[in-house]
Amino acid sequence: MKTIVGLEIHVQLSTATKLFCGCSTDYRDDEPNTHCCPVCLGLPGALPRINRKAVDYGLKVAKALDMKVPEESEFARKNYFYPDLPKAYQITQYDKPLAVEGTVEIEDDEGHEKIVRITRVHLEEDPGRLVHVAGGSKYSLVDYNRSGIPLLEIVTEPDMRSPQEARRFLNKLRTILEYLGVFDGDREGGLRVDANISLEGSERVEVKNISSYKGVEKALTFEVTRQKNLLRRGQKVTRETRHFMEGRGITTSARSKEEEHDYRYFPEPDLRPLRVADRVAAIDLPELPVARKNRFMAQYGISLNHARTLTGDPKLADFYERVASVDPVLAATWVADTLLGELNYRDMNIAAVPAERIVELLALLKSKTITDTAGVQVLREMLDACAAGKPCEPPAVIVEREGLARATGDEFTQVVQKVVAANPQAVEDYRAGKKGALNFLVGQVMKETRGRADPRELGRIVSEYIDTGGV
Amino acid sequence: MITESDIEHIAELADIGISKDEVPEFTTQFNAILDYFEVLDTVEGESAPDAGIVNVFRDDEPRPGLSQEEALANAGSTENGFIKAPRVM
Ligand SMILES: [Zn+2]
Numbered sequence: 001m002k003t004i005v006g007l008e009i010h011v012q013l014s015t016a017t018k019l020f021c022g023c024s025t026d027y028r029d030d031e032p033n034t035h036c037c038p039v040c041l042g043l044p045g046a047l048p049r050i051n052r053k054a055v056d057y058g059l060k061v062a063k064a065l066d067m068k069v070p071e072e073s074e075f076a077r078k079n080y081f082y083p084d085l086p087k088a089y090q091i092t093q094y095d096k097p098l099a100v101e102g103t104v105e106i107e108d109d110e111g112h113e114k115i116v117r118i119t120r121v122h123l124e125e126d127p128g129r130l131v132h133v134a135g136g137s138k139y140s141l142v143d144y145n146r147s148g149i150p151l152l153e154i155v156t157e158p159d160m161r162s163p164q165e166a167r168r169f170l171n172k173l174r175t176i177l178e179y180l181g182v183f184d185g186d187r188e189g190g191l192r193v194d195a196n197i198s199l200e201g202s203e204r205v206e207v208k209n210i211s212s213y214k215g216v217e218k219a220l221t222f223e224v225t226r227q228k229n230l231l232r233r234g235q236k237v238t239r240e241t242r243h244f245m246e247g248r249g250i251t252t253s254a255r256s257k258e259e260e261h262d263y264r265y266f267p268e269p270d271l272r273p274l275r276v277a278d279r280v281a282a283i284d285l286p287e288l289p290v291a292r293k294n295r296f297m298a299q300y301g302i303s304l305n306h307a308r309t310l311t312g313d314p315k316l317a318d319f320y321e322r323v324a325s326v327d328p329v330l331a332a333t334w335v336a337d338t339l340l341g342e343l344n345y346r347d348m349n350i351a352a353v354p355a356e357r358i359v360e361l362l363a364l365l366k367s368k369t370i371t372d373t374a375g376v377q378v379l380r381e382m383l384d385a386c387a388a389g390k391p392c393e394p395p396a397v398i399v400e401r402e403g404l405a406r407a408t409g410d411e412f413t414q415v416v417q418k419v420v421a422a423n424p425q426a427v428e429d430y431r432a433g434k435k436g437a438l439n440f441l442v443g444q445v446m447k448e449t450r451g452r453a454d455p456r457e458l459g460r461i462v463s464e465y466i467d468t469g470g471v
Numbered sequence: 472m473i474t475e476s477d478i479e480h481i482a483e484l485a486d487i488g489i490s491k492d493e494v495p496e497f498t499t500q501f502n503a504i505l506d507y508f509e510v511l512d513t514v515e516g517e518s519a520p521d522a523g524i525v526n527v528f529r530d531d532e533p534r535p536g537l538s539q540e541e542a543l544a545n546a547g548s549t550e551n552g553f554i555k556a557p558r559v560m
Contacts, residue, residue: 015531022534032552033543037536043545053531072525081486083556131553141553144542262484275525 001231002200003224005166006158007216010151010192011177012126013057014184018148019125020048020091025149028187032143040125040148042086048270050075054150055098055276057182058123060283061152062099064176065118069099069277075123075268083142084127092124092153094265098274104176105290106168108161116169117157126151152182158196163220166195170213171312175289179314197223202231203239207251210244219244222251292317300328309336315350316340322355326362334362334375342379346387354392357382361395373451374404407449415453416465419444427466438463473501 018025021039038046062069076094102118126149131141154173160166174191177183184190193216198204205227207219227237242251287295289311296307296317310320310332324331339358343350361378364370370378378395381402385392399405407415419441420427429437442458478497482489489497536542539552548555 017531017533021536022529022532023536024533031539033554034539034552035536036542037534041537041542049529050527051531052528055528079484083554083559130556130559132558138558139548139555140558141550142556143553264484272521272527273525 001228003162004158004198004200004204005160005163005220006196007154007156007160007166007169008194008196009154009156009170009173010126010194011154011183012187012190013054013150013152013182014187015051015053015057015150017051019051019054019123019150020148021046023148027145030145032141032145035145036147040086041144042088048091048268050271050274051150054123055274056279056283057150057180058098058121058152059276059280060180060182060285061154061177062102062121063280063283064180064285064288065099065102065104065121065154067099067102067118067121069280070096071277072096072273072275073098073122074273075271076265077268078263078265080263082127083140084130084147086128086144086147090125090127091268091271093122096273097122098276104156104169104172106165106172109164114159116159119155119157121152121154124151124153125149158198163217163224166220167213167217170216172289174213175312175314179286179288179292181286195220195223197227199224199227199231199237202227202237205237205239206241207244208241208254211246215244215246218249219251222249226251296320300324300332302329302332306332306336309340313350319350319353319355323358323362326359327366330366331358331362334358334365334379338376338379342376342383346383348383348387352386353383354386357392357395364395364399369406370399370404371406371452371454373446373455374399374406377402377404377451404450404452406454407452412449412453415445415448416462419448420462420466430463430466473498473505477501 012025015025017023018040021037023035023037023040025035027035039048059069073093074096075091076096077089078092078094079089081088097120100120102121104116104118105113106116108114126146128142128144128147131143133139133141156169160169170191170193174183174185177191178185189211191213193210193213195207195210195216196204197207197220205223207223210216210219223242230237241254243254244251293304293307293311296302296311297304302310309316311317316335320331320335323335335358339350339353343353361375361382364378365372365375378398381398382392382395423441423444426437426440430441438459441462442455445453445458445462446455475494475498478489478494478501482497543549543552543554546554
């Protein structure tokens with residue numbers, strides 16, 4: 001049974017001021033209702049004025065998604081009553097959106113490239129924020145600091161075929177938006193999603209209120225199971241709107257008034273239309289994720305997987321390019337495979353890592369001054385220092401202090417001798433052809449040298465030592 | 472032509488309570504207003520004087536707004552800087 005998914009994504013654009021007034025959008029951690037004016041409070045007589053940057057940001061996205069910008073577009077009033085909407089209407093765009101017909105390239109579940117079509121993008125104002133008071137209270141609290149923040153609504157065609165594809169699409173879209181610099185990915189609630197999902201031949205369900213892009217896969221997976229179970233029991237899927245309860249990972253039916261969708265749209269009489277198609281040509285796009293991924297493979301000779309991971313976040317891609325000089329392939333492995341994992345473990349941001357220290361670490365690895373095992377230890381010490389707000393020591397200093405330099409020469413030979421002499425049974429087993437015996441001996445040498453020897457090299461050296469009659 | 476049931480529907484959408492007795496009166500008034508617009512539609516000549524004015528923009532520069540006290544001045548009821556509204560959902 002085919003799963004069919006389409007998405008509506010609301011993205012907060014990172015302008016300095018709101019869409020229709022000069023109130024600052026930087027209200028994080030501020031008192032409620034301190035970034036408001038007559039326009040965004042909907043006071044009588046207030047007149048909206050369009051923020052040019054919000055329009056240009058919208059056009060930038062349109063260009064990046066290869067969209068058509070119609071000759072004329074227009075704002076419209078969407079009328080409904082809700083306490084987060086001070087004017088009892090939202091200024092949005094209806095039948096004349098900013099741009100139409102675009103594409104985003106993603107990978108399908110088999111890893112093949114596929115196109116998700118974008119139906120339209122349009123600008124609208126964010127409503128205020130409602131705080132629900134716990135304990136069955138009869139009222140809600142409203143904060144209008146968010147009221148009027150510019151949103152870009154991005155609507156896709158129903159082109160995704162699984163919850164996983166939907167997640168990949170959102171990741172991709174988010175990356176593009178971050179590359180374009182029109183969206184602050186760290187902002188809570190900066191990207192909110194409504195999802196339409198149906199099983200082929202059945203009614204469509206709209207899931208609202210998904211406030212994190214990670215929640216989308218969860219919400220859709222729940223819906224697929226719920227809808228399949230209904231059909232299995234011989235019941236029908238009802239066409240309805242459901243809410244996603246993030247905490248519980250389930251969706252629940254949202255009973256709505258019959259006429260809820262009677263929004264009575266009409267052109268916003270307080271605003272003039274937009275004629276901005278000719279502004280598109282002048283917009284400079286940065287190198288976008290797909291182009292950067294391809295360049296990384298060609299220029300640095302790194303794998304598709306590494307290139308994908310590294311270009312998944314513009315800050316990470318920039319970081320990689322700062323440390324790639326020593327050895328691009330070695331750098332890709334360390335940044336994509338090791339550093340990212342260590343950062344996630346510490347809940348750290350790549351911005352907190354001094355690139356020059358990583359360059360120095362890569363140089364030590366490249367010159368084989370230290371082993372991979374010791375390299376991880378040095379990296380962890382550096383990150384722990386960063387995380388604690390302490391100065392990040394050069395790796396060479398840590399190697400010196402902790403005695404992490406690769407074991408070589410006499411020291412190394414002595415350890416091998418010692419281990420072989422102390423484990424006659426294992427040596428005998430090795431000679432009898434037991435594979436595990438060599439691994440055991442190598443493990444003992446690793447232990448003695450605290451990871452300062454390369455296990456692959458060690459296997460060869462230890463077996464040679466025994467085979468050539470070292471004992 | 473606006474009917475009495477249209478009036479009831481519109482009143483509900485606009486969240487305005489009107490009594491049954493008022494419906495015929497509003498129906499007559501609505502239709503009179505719409506008739507007037509039909510007359511306006513017959514006016515010949517150039518369209519509105521502001522036709523052709525497009526792209527009226529503002530720079531993305533923050534301006535001071537209202538203080539919290541001012542913002543809340545007309546609210547019926549407040550709590551800790553928030554406006555209190557009837558509970559929804
Ligand atoms: Zn404002």
